[in-house]
Amino acid sequence: MLKQRLMTPGPTPVPEETLLELAKPVTFHRSGQFRAILAEVLEDLKYVYCTKNLVLPLTCSGTGAMEAAITSTGVPGDKAICLISGRWGERWRNISKAFGLIPIEITVPYGKSVSPAQLEAALKEHPDAKIVCCTLSETATGARNDIKAFGAILKDKPQILIVDAISGLAVMECRTDDWGVDMCVTGSQKALMLPAGLAFVSVSDKAWKLIDANTQQKSFYFDLKKYRDNLKNNDTPFTPANTLIKALKHSLKMLRAEGIENTWARHARMGKACRAGLSAMNLKLLAEDPVDGLTVAWVPEGVDGTEILTRLEKGYGVKVAGGQDTLKGKIIRVAHMGYMDMFDVLTAVSAIEMVLVEMGHKLEPGAGIAAAQKSLTSGIKAKA
Ligand SMILES: *Cc1c(COP(=O)(O)O)cnc(C)c1O
Secondary structure: OOOEEEEEOOOOOOOHHHHHHOOOOOOOOOOOOHHHHHHHHHHHHHOOOOOOOOEEEOOHHHHHHHHHHHHOOOOOOOOOEEEOOHHHHHHHHHHHHHOOEEEEEEEOOOOOOOHHHHHHHHHHHHHOOEEEEEEEEOOOOOOOOHHHHHHHHOOOOEEEEEOOOOOOOOOOOOOOOOOOOOEEEEEOOHHHHOOOEEEEEEOOHHHHHHHHHHOOOOOOOHHHHHHHHHHOOOOOOOOOHHHHHHHHHHHHHHHHOOOOOHHHHHHHHHHHHHHHHHOOOOOEEOOEOOOOOOOEEEEOOOOHHHHHHHHHHHHEEEEEOOOOOHHHHEEEEEEOOOOOOHHHHHHHHHHHHHHHOOOOOOOOHHHHHHHHHHHHHHHOOOOO
């Protein structure tokens, strides 16, 4: 028997309390009881987002909320500056294109982050751009982008800042209001510790101005004005995934109890330990400025990355992710986001180490796990 361990960057493990809620009988959503839960969940989400803005609940995966952000603010012919550091940045471009916007692509090689100077240059060249789209945590490469700096650049500019924080929210510092993020998108299956099916987007006053001025709304389901209007009564325009929202209440209470800054610190510690562990196995990390919710490493020369994944899963019960598109077979992506702690990191590092030994990769067995544990212990003070 093997215990199954889900260590992919979405979906992620779900805590017991939340799972138990999901096991309860289905209830009707147009009720005072549900409206109270929705209100409570959205308040707790504001806390996680560090925002006073409305956070709108959508029943869809994260991409749906990305699409909602684009279609509600942009119209065909509008320029959207897309800061692209990987597949998820590319998604902003693809959605923009799909709705007739003109994507201005600012692309960096895989593993790099988009620099604030690149955004400044793009704005200089395209002062008529309407929106700027970027990614907090680029899940394809593990690169982090400096949203705070992007927000500072856009502060007195007409463009709104739209951030895909799907794998970054409740993982790394993300101060929606202080940083000037106009629309911040997330999904339920990453650090919110829930299955897939819900997405959220926060909307600033600056963004609402664009939305209210948009007379060419191209989406019926994702018309954010409808969500805002319904929320006045703590209601949603369409049938919400109310079972998931009830479950989310439990996950959010856990985040509240931990305190968002402690949540960020926990992930930072896990990220550091995982990077130390993989580096000590002679694996090269992909990202120059890494995120804290997952670690992405190149597979060693001459080793088949897909086989590492298969052996991890079949032999050790550990499910991690590989690369997508052109990175397929070349990288492994180990998640440590959401309902995870330092022992999950030690498990992942240990399993990867055992698989690499099995596959004849040159390493000192235990080197990875020792380095990871050393990293974790470095913060511990001896107690009497
Ligand atoms: C997971 C993820 C998405 C969303 O994908 P969905 O499958 O639509 O939920 C988008 N962006 C990033 C950075 C992600 O990690």
